[in-house]
Structures are given as C-alpha cells and as structure tokens.
Amino acid sequence: MHIHFIAIGGSAMHNLALALHHKGYTVSGSDDVIFEPSKTRLQDQGLFPESFGWFPEKINANLDAVILGMHAKADNPELLRAQELGLKIYSYPEFLYEQSKHKTRVVIGGSHGKTTITSMILHVLNYHGREVDYMVGAQLDGFDRMVHLTEENDFIVLEGDEYLSSPIDRRPKFHLYKPNIALLSGIAWDHINVFPTYEGYVQQFQIFVDSIVKGGSVTYNEEDSEVRRVVEASENPIRKLPYSTPEYQVENGETILETSEGPMPIEVFGKHNLNNLAGAKWICQNMGVDEDDFYEAIASFKGAFKRLEKIGEGKSSVAYKDFAHSPSKVAATTTAVKEQYPNKKLIACLELHTYSSLNAEFLKQYQGALDAADMAVVFYSPESVKIKQLEEVTKAQIVTAFERENLEVFTDATAFKEFLFSQNIIDAALLLMSSGNYGGLDLKAVKELVESH
Structure with missing residues (x-):
C-alpha cells in the first residue's frame, strides 16, 4: 500500500x-x-x-x-x-483503528498518567518477550519507535488521548479506538481551548466508557471521585474493575512497594506513580501476565521520557524534569519529589506554557499546586500569551491564583536563568516542570550545576 x-x-x-x-x-x-x-x-x-x-x-x-x-x-x-x-482520508486514530480492528484493543485513557501506565505495560510485556502492537506518547528504553504495527500480533496497546483527531474530525482520539480492555486513570479539566466547560470535558470520558466493546472491561482508579462516578453511572454491559494505590514506604530516598511477594524496591516514586503502577498491573493480568511476573519486570522500570526524569545528581543535590503542566499533575509531581527527599530543600520551577495554563480564568485551578515546595517559582513568556491571542496575564494574577505570597514569578528567560543559577543547591532537590523549555534553558548546564554539589 x-x-x-x-x-x-x-x-x-x-x-x-x-x-x-x-x-x-x-x-x-x-x-x-x-x-x-x-x-x-x-x-x-x-x-x-x-x-x-x-x-x-x-x-x-x-x-x-x-x-x-x-x-x-x-x-x-x-x-x-x-x-x-x-x-480515503484518515485521521491518525482512525488509521490506528483500521490497523487493529481484528485485534484485542487495550486503551489507556485519563487526563493524567496514561503515558506512564502505557509505558509500564509495554515495559513488562517486553521484559517477558511478549510481542504486541502499540502506540505510546513517549520514547521508551528498549523500543525503536513510539508506534509498532504488525499483521500477526493479537494485542495492540494504545495510549488514549482526549485531544481532537484532525482538522476535519473534531472527535477526541480515544472515541475512535473501541477498546476491548480499557483503563481510566483520572479526570482533571484540561484542553480548555477545545472543551471550554468542565462538564463538556467530563462528557468525553463518559463517551469513552460507553465506547468499550460490549462484554469488555474497564479498569478504573477508584480514588478519583469523578472517574468513579463516570464509570459506575455507565450502563454499558462491561466488567468494571476498580484499583487503588498500593501500600509503600520511602526509606533513605528509596521507594519500597509492598507486594504479595514481600517488600520490593522500585525505581519510580510518588503516590501518583504507585497508583499508575496498580492500574498497569491489572491490565497486564488481563493480558495474561501473572502478578509475580509483573512485579519482577516492573522493578526495573525507570519511567517514561520526560516523566519525572532524573537529569543530574551530585553528592547532596538532585534534579528532575517533568512534563507536568496541568494543576493536578503539578501538585502530584511536586508532592512526590518532596516525599522522596523530605530532608532536601525542594526548589520547584513551573513554566506556564499551554493554552489552558496561560488562560486568566483557568489559572485559579492552580491553587495550592506548589504548596509542597520549599521554594516555588513560576516562569511564563508574555510573548506566548500574545501568540495564543489570550488576554494579558499579570504576575499579581499568578500569585493570587497559586495562593502563595512568596511565589517567585519571572517573565524574562535571562532573569529566570540568573535566579536559578544563583541558588544555593547544597542539600537541594531541583524540579523543572514544563512542556516547553523556559525560553531556552540549557539543561546540560543545570546537570553540571547539580553534579558539582
């Protein structure tokens, strides 16, 4: 073809x-x-x-x-x-469905966590040599591409994005996959340029649950009240399988997961990632992977690209970067790093870069998102606001929205860089959260700074 x-x-x-x-x-x-x-x-x-x-x-x-x-x-x-x-003109998700309509489709949906959960599933399957087709939103260790398609594989694992399919198809991508096995990780308002109301956004997940093939299943995060409400209200004749965060401890900067096989150290950390892990486990079991085989494989999972990725570590300091930009992700990631390094000063730097995060009305959703940080910094570019044709956002609005008086706010990339490199990072954990690059921040220089302390 x-x-x-x-x-x-x-x-x-x-x-x-x-x-x-x-x-x-x-x-x-x-x-x-x-x-x-x-x-x-x-x-x-x-x-x-x-x-x-x-x-x-x-x-x-x-x-x-x-x-x-x-x-x-x-x-x-x-x-x-x-x-x-x-x-014949296809959108990206339409073509993926066309390639997989005779396979068992496993679709991972949710406002947050879907890339990490999909990555965990693929890591476990790859560890045990189980061949599947897939589409995931990040580059993974051990995989050549983010998409793999064959004629022979029985399963396809798809990350289910709620964003639009194409310029001429305004349906969310995950409405088109018709999953046999689905997961729903969380619902937190996002993409307000497309879904201007919270109710309209939640409705997309209702449609997703109703699109699951009759007799299929949805594994869902019962700790998220909106997810629980959406799934339990659905009249679709499917199996509804709840999951929740497993027991774990943090000891000397290492996360120990409680399992049926006993305590097990793992590479990823943070309550949100342990919650993601629980969801991935149940999906893998639905795909025929035993629980003990899952734990054996997941112990070596280091995380998806740009998701709580360690970029440098010195004798007393450490630095991570993360793709987090929505309020719920920012709060979860900041809390996770503080929990992992309770005795280090947490310097959390967030770039407001997306359409939603630069919207003056949506900013209110960030209330308390950086509360776990010892020092909280926000950077945004007024030029990005103009490009997106949004109303001007002021520093005062941002301080008010986050409800943190000692919040440092920067609109100039050079000033932000000078501030960052002037900080005492002895016994510090530096967290950079952005889907952008802070106006051209040199991550190699950040790595060198951290590794020298």
Whole structure:
C-alpha cells in the first residue's frame, strides 16, 4: 500500500510513518516545518520530504490512503486535492483503528498518567518477550519507535488521548479506538481551548466508557471521585474493575512497594506513580501476565521520557524534569519529589506554557499546586500569551491564583536563568516542570550545576 502523510513531521505522525515503513508500506509525506528528532529519524529511513511546503501534485489516484495530521489546516492544498479525488482520508486514530480492528484493543485513557501506565505495560510485556502492537506518547528504553504495527500480533496497546483527531474530525482520539480492555486513570479539566466547560470535558470520558466493546472491561482508579462516578453511572454491559494505590514506604530516598511477594524496591516514586503502577498491573493480568511476573519486570522500570526524569545528581543535590503542566499533575509531581527527599530543600520551577495554563480564568485551578515546595517559582513568556491571542496575564494574577505570597514569578528567560543559577543547591532537590523549555534553558548546564554539589 502507498500511504501519504499530510504533516508527517509531528511526534505522533512521524512515528506512525516509520511504523508503516517498517511494515513494508510505501510512505510519502509533506510538511511546512520539521524539527528534531523527527527530522533525523525520517531522514534515516529515506522518508524526509525533498522540500518543505504543500504540493497538491503529490496527491494522485494511485494513493491507497491519506493520513491527515492535526498540524495541517482544513484548507490545506493537499487535503483539498485528496477530497477532490475522493481518496480515503484518515485521521491518525482512525488509521490506528483500521490497523487493529481484528485485534484485542487495550486503551489507556485519563487526563493524567496514561503515558506512564502505557509505558509500564509495554515495559513488562517486553521484559517477558511478549510481542504486541502499540502506540505510546513517549520514547521508551528498549523500543525503536513510539508506534509498532504488525499483521500477526493479537494485542495492540494504545495510549488514549482526549485531544481532537484532525482538522476535519473534531472527535477526541480515544472515541475512535473501541477498546476491548480499557483503563481510566483520572479526570482533571484540561484542553480548555477545545472543551471550554468542565462538564463538556467530563462528557468525553463518559463517551469513552460507553465506547468499550460490549462484554469488555474497564479498569478504573477508584480514588478519583469523578472517574468513579463516570464509570459506575455507565450502563454499558462491561466488567468494571476498580484499583487503588498500593501500600509503600520511602526509606533513605528509596521507594519500597509492598507486594504479595514481600517488600520490593522500585525505581519510580510518588503516590501518583504507585497508583499508575496498580492500574498497569491489572491490565497486564488481563493480558495474561501473572502478578509475580509483573512485579519482577516492573522493578526495573525507570519511567517514561520526560516523566519525572532524573537529569543530574551530585553528592547532596538532585534534579528532575517533568512534563507536568496541568494543576493536578503539578501538585502530584511536586508532592512526590518532596516525599522522596523530605530532608532536601525542594526548589520547584513551573513554566506556564499551554493554552489552558496561560488562560486568566483557568489559572485559579492552580491553587495550592506548589504548596509542597520549599521554594516555588513560576516562569511564563508574555510573548506566548500574545501568540495564543489570550488576554494579558499579570504576575499579581499568578500569585493570587497559586495562593502563595512568596511565589517567585519571572517573565524574562535571562532573569529566570540568573535566579536559578544563583541558588544555593547544597542539600537541594531541583524540579523543572514544563512542556516547553523556559525560553531556552540549557539543561546540560543545570546537570553540571547539580553534579558539582
């Protein structure tokens, strides 16, 4: 088959292109800009477009299908040409369903934790040599790509994102997968540019639970009251399997998990990650992995890329970076690091970078999110606010929203960097939380700073 990608350079899109190339398909694509690591990975497989831009002449009747990425617009010249020719046009999730409709589909959904839970499941399966198809939102140790598709594997494990499918398909991605086995980790309002009301956002998870194949199952976090309400209210004839955070202790900076096999040290830490682990365990058991085999494998799981990733450690100090940006994730991550290092000064630095986090009304959701930190710092770029065409956000609004008088707020990247590198980090834990890069912060320099103390 010959598949053409409109906006091939995206994180998800280029991984799907690589997966189809590996499967033996003919793959072509276009984009107006492609950054690393997509650029090198596409070049290595001969899939990098010859020129940037959109070229309707690439679209012809010989194509078997076109896959449309979110980065493209509804008036994209290649899309218009494909519509004119009557070609089959798929969104990313539509095509994944097409590739997996004869498989057992395992879908991990939730406002937070879904990448980590999916990663844990794949780590355990890979550890035991169990072959499955998959799509996950982070690069994992031991895996070449974030997407893997075959004809022969019985299972496919999919991270179920609630964001929109494509510029011409406004359905959330996870509505299209029709899972046989599902997990719901948590519900916390996000993506307010798409779901402007909390009720409208929660409704997407109700639709997800109702989309589970009849006779299937949903494993759900019973500690999340909204998840519990949504799952228990569903009239879909499915099995409903609750999970909760297991018992654990933190001893000398090491997390010890209580298991049926006895106490076991693990690499990940924080109550939210132990909760994620419990969900992953039940999904793995639904896929035929014994409990003791799960524990043997999960002991070596170090975490998903950008999820509480240790970037440096010295004699007395340590630094982590995390993708956390929504209020619930920020609170959970900050609390986790403080719990792991109770005797260190926790310096927590949050960049407000997303559409939601820079919205003046949504800011109120951050109340108390940084309370676990000894020193709390917020950075945001007024330029990002302008680019997103949002109302101006002031430092005073941010201090009020977080309800923390000693909150340090920076709008200038140079000033933030100077402040950070002027801190005494002896006996300190530094936590950087962002889906951006603090206006170009050099993480290598941060690593060197920490490792020198």
